[in-house]
Amino acid sequence: MFRYVHTNLIAKDPDKLILFYKKVLHCRSIDEKRDLKGDWVDRLTSLKDSHIKGEHLLLPGYGDDHPTLEIFSYDALKESVAPEINRPGFGHLAFEVADVEMTLSEIIRAGGGTLGEVVTADYPDGVEAVLVYARDPEGNIIELQSWRKKREL
Template sequence: MFKVKYSHTNLIATDWRKIANFYIHVFGCVPVGPERQLSGQSLADGTGLFEPEIEGIHLRLPGYGEGGPTLEVFQYRHLRDAQENFANSRGFTHIAFEVSDVEAVCAKVIAAGGWLLGRLARQLVEGVGICTFVYVRDPDRNIIEVQSWEAL
């Protein structure tokens, strides 16, 4: 049997510094390690791309200590546009942050260049609790769920 440990989620940005700053200032993510500028044959081999060049940074996700999972915010020199995702799109659609004040975080999202995708809602999840949540978008239109939980 082999060991498995969650490492990171990658987010490709149009301007990696702008998007990294959004997650740092709105959600309290923390830069870890050096800024990265990567290219060459090993990157081409691993990604399956022809002559890729990327730069960016890893951000430690809030609520985790040293060695916790990160959000990898990278920008490719040659960016391929993709269809915009929605909450019901196939594949990975959003990242979620549990917060103590959903409305306050939504105000920070808007002030930092993001916007609300939905409106504040409360959902009973039997056996778990009540989730107050809303979907928002970051400045690059990526979906983020902002949520808080109350016990039953």
């Protein structure tokens, strides 16, 4: 067996971030909350006395168990570097939505922000995409996208 299971975000305020992803981006709880500590966690993370708490949220548009967005927090957090769209490593989470502008407004009302502008891009076969990058309340980058047939003039 080989399958994609989850993406992990480490949060400063996991409860707030979990609520944001549930409310604004339609992720849902599948009752997979975690409160992890002990020797095996220390060995896995290479951290002494590590303690991890958080929850797995089912990503919208998939089955009843995976893939999930795993939002965790450690008792001891290191200073973070603000995510940037062109920084090597993890870049962004992408969500296909019915209305990019409306979802962006919901993100902003819920404490997130914008990054760049809403754009419309032409793709082959008469398809266009409406796209924007945004930020969740902790600064992680989210891409919103909506696909449709080009409008005839």
